[in-house]
Each structure stands twice: as C-alpha cells, then as structure tokens.
Amino acid sequence: MERIIVWYLRMSVIYFAAGVIFGMVILLWPAESGYYIPVHVHLNLLGFMSMMIYGVGYHILPRFSGRNIYSPLMMRMQFWLSNAGLIGMSVSWPFVAAGSDIKLFQPLLVISATLSLAGIILFTINILKTVKQA
Ligand code: HEM
Numbered sequence: 001m002e003r004i005i006v007w008y009l010r011m012s013v014i015y016f017a018a019g020v021i022f023g024m025v026i027l028l029w030p031a032e033s034g035y036y037i038p039v040h041v042h043l044n045l046l047g048f049m050s051m052m053i054y055g056v057g058y059h060i061l062p063r064f065s066g067r068n069i070y071s072p073l074m075m076r077m078q079f080w081l082s083n084a085g086l087i088g089m090s091v092s093w094p095f096v097a098a099g100s101d102i103k104l105f106q107p108l109l110v111i112s113a114t115l116s117l118a119g120i121i122l123f124t125i126n127i128l129k130t131v132k133q134a
C-alpha cells in the first residue's frame with residue numbers, strides 16, 4: 001500500500017479517537033461544551049468517515065478498474081488540503097460558535113472550510129477520471 005494512503009488511514013483513526021473524545025466531553029459537560037458539537041460532528045464525519053473513504057477509495061478503486069490512480073499528485077495534494085482544512089475548522093469553529101471577540105477565527109474557519117472543499121473536489125475529479133479509464 002502506498003505511503004500516503006497509509007497516512008490517510010492513520011489520520012482517519014486519529015480523528016475518530018479525537019471525535020469520540022469530544023463526544024464524551026459534550027455528553028458529560030453539555031452546558032460548558034455545546035460549542036464543540038460541530039467539531040465533534042466534523043472530526044467524526046469529515047475526519048474519520050471521509051478520510052477512511054479517501055484512503056480505502058484511493059487503494060481499492062484503481063484496482064477494481066485495473067488501472068493506476070489518475071493523478072498521484074492530486075492524491076498527495078488532497079491529503080494536505082483535507083487535513084489542514086479539518087484541523088483549521090476544528091480549531092476555529094468553537095470560537096466562532098461562541099461568538100468570540102477574537103475576529104481572526106471567522107476568516108480562519110472560512111479559509112479552512114474552503115481548503116476542505118478543495119480537497120473534496122480534487123478527490124471527486126481524481127476518482128471520476130480513474131473510474132472513467134476502466
Ligand atoms: C463515544 C462515542 C460518541 C459519543 C459519546 C457521542 C456524543 C455525542 C453528543 C453528546 C452529541 C450532542 C447531542 C446534542 O446534545 O445535540 C453528539 C452529536 C452528534 N454526534 Fe456523536 N458521539 C459519539 C460518536 C459519534 C460518531 C462515531 C459519529 C459519526 C460517525 C457521531 C456523530 C454525531 C452527529 C452527526 C451529531 C449531531 C447530531 C445532531 O445534529 O443533533 N457521533 N454526539
């Protein structure tokens with residue numbers, strides 16, 4: 001398995017552990033930690049679930065098609081975009097949800113969300129082109 005794919009899978013399970021820890025904290029101290037609900041949700045769904053699908057998809061889909069992945073470069077770029085995006089979202093979102101006075105977090109959230117979206121678009125193009133070759 002390619003090194004970068006192993007890293008997709010590693011990051012996925014790290015986000016899973018982080019996501020459910022946030023879930024437990026929200027469960028135990030709901031009054032203090034409500035601002036972390038979007039972090040919990042997106043660490044689990046955009047981090048664990050999506051990152052696992054990226055990794056497994058990049059490994060399995062070219063093999064199903066009997067081809068190589070369309071663009072290994074796009075696959076590597078997406079790794080950095082998706083991780084920077086999700087980490088940026090997770091850091092900034094609680095501050096934005098809490099209406100923090102620190103105005104830096106609003107643009108950081110928008111930029112991070114845009115990076116996540118860009119990662120998803122690279123994944124979409126790469127998979128579409130890969131399965132089309134089949
Ligand atoms: C130990 C595991 C988990 C715990 C303790 C936990 C706990 C929680 C808590 C306390 C909430 C907030 C509920 C509320 O007051 O609105 C929540 C919401 C949520 N959790 Fe988890 N969670 C866990 C795992 C997961 C996993 C694995 C996923 C997804 C793969 C997930 C997806 C969600 C979603 C989507 C919401 C938002 C639901 C809504 O919109 O009301 N959770 N979770």
Ligand code: HEM
Pocket residue numbers: 037038041042045046049050113114116117
């Ligand atoms: C570029 C990536 C994404 C962005 C920018 C984004 C953004 C958002 C925003 C702004 C909200 C509303 C939060 C609020 O104010 O309550 C939200 C909620 C939600 N998103 Fe995402 N999202 C992304 C990806 C995903 C993905 C891939 C999934 C699932 C696989 C997902 C599942 C959810 C769920 C379940 C909620 C409702 C959570 C709640 O009830 O608090 N999101 N998302």
